[in-house]
Amino acid sequence: MKTVFEPSTRSELIDRVNLLTENSNRLWGKMNVYQMAKHCTIWFEWVLGKDKPVYKVDFLGKLFGRMALKSNTKDDKPIGKNMPAGKFAIKEKEGDLKQQQMVLIKCIEEFENYDNPDFVHDFFGQMTKDQIGVFSYKHADHHLRQFGV
Template sequence: MINATSNHFKSQIMLTTIFDEPARNQLISRINLLNENNQRQWGKMNIYQMLGHSIFWNEWILGKNDLVCKQSFLGLIFGKMALRGMVKDNSPMKKNMPAGAAFIGKEKDGDIETQKKEWMDLVAGYADFSNPGFVHDFFGKMSREEIGILAYKHTDHHLRQFQA
């Protein structure tokens, strides 16, 4: 958990981050619950596409693929403000948040168990996170704390999407 002090309320909020082992373990347990019977609650991706999206997204954050992004023009204008709003508390990400086209796979079905294992391994990999030069395509350069909160929220978002 990360302590965030609110100047307005002069209180401390414990923010959940994927860098905390209990949070990672909880996410991994939830991923393990997924199966072909989980139905999406919103969005267009089916479970296999969501798993592929989550794998690709986490590989990007962890620096395990060759995807290097520059911050978009709209991100330059609104990115930091949007990021501050997203990482200020433990509220979940909103439903139907847009995903960049590069992050949505074309394959619609395949081996869910293999995808789950790969995603769980990536989540576990945040214990050894080392990608200080990461630049988000919308939010831009992010601190380690911001990355940890966003990665937790993104994973939680897709698990809630499929009732896990």
């Protein structure tokens, strides 16, 4: 399975991020290309532990998170369309896409030296490093496919 901890996978994601343009149209969902890039950036920063986030498992996660985690990390099956963005929804509709792409790429590159033992997903709960790597790839892949790259 692909994981953000593999250099070739990070390189693939970076190449795909670089294919995004202001004219990239979504194939599903509500976010525009800028919102998607910012959403992915904020999500990666959360996983990386930027700005010392407080990690807490939501109530529904405590009930169903482990089962959902296993389902989402057991194989190469991509994440389905139209999953909600949750607490990482981006309200601002416009911004500098090129700048946001650079910040997103920097986040992807930082997985080379990933070290955040405190990370706990708000729905899945505690995750192994392998699960973090696989799901982080799937999350980025989901949104890049959303914009046809």
